[in-house]
Amino acid sequence: MSPKPTIRARQTHRVCQDFPCDFIAESAFSLPQPPSSTDPNASFVKQPFANATPKSALKRVVKWAIIAVVLLFLGLTLRRAYLDLQMHRDQLDISKMALSWIVFGGAVYVVGMLPASQAWLQTLGAFQQKVPFWTGMQAYFLGHLGKYIPGKAMVIVLRVSRLREIGVEVKPTIVSVFVETLTSVSTGAILGCALLLCQSPRPPDWMLWNAILCIPCAFLFLVPHTFRWVLGVLAKSRVGRMPLGVSEAFTWKLMLQNCLWMALGWCLHGTASWLVLMGLQPDGSLWSVQAWTVCTAAALLGAVVGFASMIPGGAIVRELVITWLLTSLVPQPIALAAAVVFRILGLACELVLILGLSLIQSRPAR
Secondary structure (H helix, E strand, O other), X not given: OOOOOOHHHHHHHHHHOOOOOHHHHXXXXXXXXXXXXXXXXXXXXXXXHHOOOHHHHHHHHHHHHHHHHHHHHXXXXXXXXXXXHHHOHHHOOHHHOOHHHHHHHHHHHHHHHHHHHHHHHHHHHHXXXXXXXXXXXXXXXXXXXXXXXXXOOHHHHHHXXXXXXXXXXXXXXXXXXXXHHHHHHHHHHHHHHHHHHOOOOOOOHHHHHHHHHHHHHHHHHHOHHHHHHHHHHHHOOOOOOOOOOOOOOOOHHHHHHHHHHHHHHHHHXXXXXXXXXXXXXXXXXXXXXXXXXXXXXXXXXXXXXXXXXXXXXXXXXXXXXXXXXXOOOOOHHHHHHHHHHHHHHHHHHHHHHHHHHHHHHHOOOO
């Protein structure tokens, strides 16, 4: 007569009935059961299968592979920027540069990255996902490194993998990344085109017409109905329905708040580029609202066009747009140097933020 299965074994049997492999349910009865934690005479001894499993080992390998890929493309980006800077070194007078303006620009750039992170955390909260502030900040800026990898899909991978560690659902996180990206790019495109229309001297007609046509197209990605329609299409596909509350979260209030956060961040990024340019040419000629307008439009449109190019980090494309627009203020060598310095400065600020947030996360709780 076989022994009567324990309560735990019967529960395992009921759960495993949903699986197509019957041997899983059968083997549950033969596995050694750990002693109960409520038994004072029982001593728990770790079983061999409690150690690292092939699945956990594979996760560890994938994690380090992702880190290696990110570091590789970061190194290539820095190398490209350094070579561009060296190429035009002879055309710049380093002794006349004001490094204090460049450092100040870096500080403004760091502050300028914070509004977009708040918009993303706000979107996750609207999706009913509870994310601790510092963990969310770390996940956000860690995802920034993914834009330097071809395809930009690594942005999603890095943020999702970090938030999964604290139990945040995958689908809402993926949707939040798309919302943050599209809102940021659309807001930047609208603001950049609006500033371009206000420039003096007047830009070429073809650029003005492109800017006018770009504004309504970008506005479509700021309308809540657009995201609801996309979610409805996804619900009929293999992706399936999103958790309750995601579709209802898209309101005019949420989108307006996100747009305001993004606009603030873009204005600060434009200010940072203006300060960098003044650091490269500190003769006082750039201390004007017109110079700030041109620098901000260059920074915004350079980032938007670089994103649309799908090139890692928008390399080359971003620098070409910024250089072309800044030549209305400074000679071309200085404009190109400003574009390259601004890229290096932005990458350095992102790395500093990630390192700082990692140190905050590693501190033991008091």
